[in-house]
Amino acid sequence: MWGMDVLSKGVRWRIGDGNGVSVYEDQWLPRPSTFKVCSPRWLPDRFSVSDLIDSPGKWNEPLIKRYFLLEEAELILSIPLSVHPKRDSVLWNFDRKGSFTVKSAYRVAISAMRSYEASCSSGSHHWWKKLWSLQLPNKIKIFCWRACHNILPTKNLLYRKGIIDSASCTFCAKGPETVDHALWGCKNVNAEWYQCPLFFDLHKLKINNFFKRVVWVGTVGNLECVTKFITTAWFVWNYRNQTLFGDKARNGRESWAKVGLFLSGVKVDESQAKVSTKPSPEIKSWSPPTIGTFKINVDVAMDWGKGRFGAGIIIIDNTGRILKAAALIFNGRVSVDIAKAKAIYEGLLLAEKSCLHPLVVESDSINIVRLCRGEIDSRRDVFNVINDIQILLARDNRTSISYISLICNRVAHEVARRAITLENSVYMIAHFPSWLQKLALSDVLCSVPLLE
Template sequence: MALDDKMVEILVGVSMKIKALPLSPHNHGDRWIWGGDKKGGFTVKFAYHIAQNRILEDDFSTPNPSATLWKHLWQAPVQGNVKVCVRKAAANILPTRSRLSERGIDIDTQCPFCDEEVESPIHALRDCPHAVSILQVANIPTLTNASCVANWLIAIYTLAPAAFSPLLMLIWATWRNRNSRIWEEDCKSAHELVPLTLGWWNDYKAAHVHPVRDNGLRVLHKWCKHSFGFIKLNVDAAFNMDTGLAGLGGIFLDHEGSVVGGFRHTLEVANSPRHAELLALIHGVQLALDHHLTPLVVESDCMDLVQAIPGSSLDHSDLGFLLSDLRALLIAALGARVGYGKRTTNLVAHSLAQEAKDGQFSVNFFTNCPPSVEAFVFSDCNDSPSMN
């Protein structure tokens, strides 16, 4: 019986996923891992995200805008209590008078500011004259066609993303100001509240929002020559997110910066960019052993792996067995260590990996530097500092 095109497409997809499994060639004992987490461990936090996505997805075949909203909300550079307040408003569980009444509490449902409309979440935070004045002072669009807080937030992020985080702060401040009026008979005007709130936000960002931390790693910003007698290996990987095709690249340089070897290798499919980066490290160290390029110092621009090698953060993930293989190779390479360097320190290996991704190379080891990367080698190795 002939297979239809749809079935063939499904079978090819399954085949590629099987091929992409990060399998070790060595005999490791079987163990269970939680595939949904990069560290292989099950957490309540991850279960919460699964449940949230399942509840919110009315149609699994189409993207869910609310799921995107939660992602942007939790990643926004604002305080945690602001995120909690906005999440309650977006989920329609903020304890406004209308919501309390719906839950059986005998209460006047009129807005405590305007006393003209029922106090729903969207009225309290956008439509009430009190809220409108705050948004106008802050120059935040009201977008009154959005019928609820969640839709309003989605529309703001889509049409005016720069206003998203300030709006989160102002929603929290508006609700706080509303509570102060009810419980403390104190209320700030919009011209007082907006600069005060945005000032708090700027102070928070200055104290808490930083560039990506190096977590104690020595971070290199420029390629460095290493100590006399050592060979330095820089590796990188390039990954096609659509096809899973990956390219691995690496370059071996002596203490003077002269090329003593390198490699390009094309992978038909890899599981993820990090899987490809790990295979680049394994291939590079194995080639160093095969060609007696030791003692060895290794450098990668994948911080997750550099941190995981001496630690155990990924030992129970799908990459755990391959990490064990890499550690054994590093020991065999006279105790070689892997350090972290930014992409700017890794341009030669990066270029070789891109060439491997775009071509067809089967562990192509070379001793003469390819013309395509000669300029990068020259730039890296001339007048570069020494690393002692």
């Protein structure tokens, strides 16, 4: 139940053809935390995202700007669409690849918990800040938060929700198994707590509330005491689950031995020294393509203030002569990955229209290059552009795409930098500005690789 709540905070749709996604009801905007449309419902409720698409790869911009708030309209228009759309699919928003991971789910859960605790009293808020600062894995801190809020799946909680028939403790049968009973009051956990080496006597503590007990430990002791107490409680809960579901007998001495090893392991992990490695030699110059092959270099420059980006495209032959160039401007606050992918796609389109092939495409984004090659996968919105790139690449099996360092990509970078100063995109076919010719010539003259 708790896990489903966390899942709902990070799942959204990646738009393909838009047929399966409701404009108003579904989570599809790349904007946490709801991912839903906030604009007034001026369109029919039955509208799907496909109704906002004019043609493959193109949003219906006039419609979107008319019926959505300005900020939301810009957000929708920044979502890349594929010219060859596939079905809509689900992605996990809080992972770089769009895939669900337990680690990213923990981050989402902790963020939600901190937001919740921020509304509590100042004293309670101060205590939660202490909890989040403890040098413990997120799973233990989340366990503590759930225990303090009485939402661990004890028999008492499951009984109240109508999931099981009895709330009675399985181990002692002396009353309902509440959070406090499972972690402290049951006689079967006494052995585990007697092994907990704190300088004060826990067993004389007459508090029947787990949250108050943790706060008391932090008041009487220090953060190390709280760490030991919470970790012991976590192991008590784990042993309870193993005994119930894994036929494992409880052993208090063994339990705290594991706690001690676990805590020492945490400290060891934190004190690991970082090992520095000497980087491999890096090629520091651009090189022309082989005879009969054309090279495309692309790069982008982001203008976050105006919410747009510029793309620089250069197509050169084996002599270093510029054949085509383009300084393109795109509106939308997109990710750098989407911008880099869009530049590659536009470069391939320009070469195809000019009947230039085979091609060597170079980009200074190793992530996008690997995606285009199919070496890695992504569920994120950038996949729509990658899909179109892969279709263009597949039209000529002699065409390849490779990574180039930024220092070797300076001509395309300079074109992109100048593009964001333009009002409209510029295509250069036969005549090129002198600064561009000089920059390209200097690359040709220095085309022998230099190693550092």
